[in-house]
Amino acid sequence: MPDALLGGILSAVPTFYAFEVSLRGTVPRIWRSFLLRKSATFQDLHEAIQDACGWDNEHLFQFRASKRGSVIAGVPDHSGFAARVPDAEQVPLAGDVGVKRGLWCLYEYDFGDGWIHEVVLNDVVERDGRAKRVLTGGERAFPPEDSGGIPSFSRCVAAATGEGWKSSMGNEAERAELVGWLDGWKPDEFDLVATKRAFDS
Numbered sequence: 001m002p003d004a005l006l007g008g009i010l011s012a013v014p015t016f017y018a019f020e021v022s023l024r025g026t027v028p029r030i031w032r033s034f035l036l037r038k039s040a041t042f043q044d045l046h047e048a049i050q051d052a053c054g055w056d057n058e059h060l061f062q063f064r065a066s067k068r069g070s071v072i073a074g075v076p077d078h079s080g081f082a083a084r085v086p087d088a089e090q091v092p093l094a095g096d097v098g099v100k101r102g103l104w105c106l107y108e109y110d111f112g113d114g115w116i117h118e119v120v121l122n123d124v125v126e127r128d129g130r131a132k133r134v135l136t137g138g139e140r141a142f143p144p145e146d147s148g149g150i151p152s153f154s155r156c157v158a159a160a161t162g163e164g165w166k167s168s169m170g171n172e173a174e175r176a177e178l179v180g181w182l183d184g185w186k187p188d189e190f191d192l193v194a195t196k197r198a199f200d201s
Contacts, residue, residue, distance in 0.1 A: 014038075016134075017093060018123040021049055021107070023142060024116040025150040032138035034199065035127065042073035042088040048133050049107055049117060051199050053142040059110035063088070067116075072105060113149035135199040138192060144185050157187045 015038040022031035032052040036045060042063055050057045062074030062085065073088040100121070107117040127134075147156050158165040159178040169175070 013126045013128055014131075016125050016127050017121055018125055018136070019045075019048075019104070020120045020122055021052065021117050022120075023053075024118060026140075026153065028140060030140040030142055033122070033136045035125070035131075035134040035136060036093070037132050038094050038124070040093050040132070042091045042093065044133075045093060045119070046088055046107070048199075049109075049119075052135055052138065052195065053117075054195075055109060055142065056145045058145060059112070061088075061107065061109045063119075064106045064108065067106060069106075110146075110149075113146065115143070115149065132201050133199065135192070135196040138190050138195070141185060141187050141189050144182060156182060156185070160185055160187055 016035040017038055017040075018033070018035055020031060020033040022029050032049075034048055034052055036048050040048075045063075046061055047057070049055070060075050063072040064070065065072060071085050073091040074085040076085050076087045101123065102120060104119045104121040107119050109115045109117065143153055143156060147153065154164070155169050156178065158169060159175050160182050165175055170178070
């Protein structure tokens with residue numbers, strides 16, 4: 001095979017970022033890992049996090065370089081009253097952030113509950129096939145939507161498992177009401193096969 005043709009075939013193999021996303025403030029750690037094409041945008045990364053973690057994509061989000069750093073991407077505000085936020089659909093992953101391995105950025109979802117995710121870039125890999133994203137791992141269930149943020153997370157876990165429920169969290173009637181609202185949510189449950197089936201594309 002001529003070198004030029006071989007080079008063209010090799011260069012056609014897509015490059016992926018190998019990300020690991022974990023939720024700050026939770027012990028044991030709640031995390032997911034996936035591959036996402038290098039050609040993707042921060043909107044694609046947002047959607048991948050939503051689908052991998054089981055969020056419902058009902059709230060605003062933003063990516064920051066650090067807790068107090070400037071916003072890398074998010075949902076732009078066209079009112080003219082808020083600070084300019086770069087549109088996640090227009091900001092490529094391979095842009096200004098670069099490809100530095102380690103803690104890549106922070107992803108905040110639902111500004112009321114304030115869920116902060118650490119987005120770690122573990123590797124940059126080449127992978128044959130037409131996939132745009134591939135789920136590779138994870139542990140434990142992410143919190144239910146609108147459950148109140150990290151301060152309320154331990155209460156949800158205690159109610160769901162029946163372990164560690166304290167009188168300061170409420171009486172048994174309040175626990176039963178919370179269990180009903182949680183609707184079968186189990187903090188230790190994560191079905192990789194089912195999530196991967198819905199995630200991979």
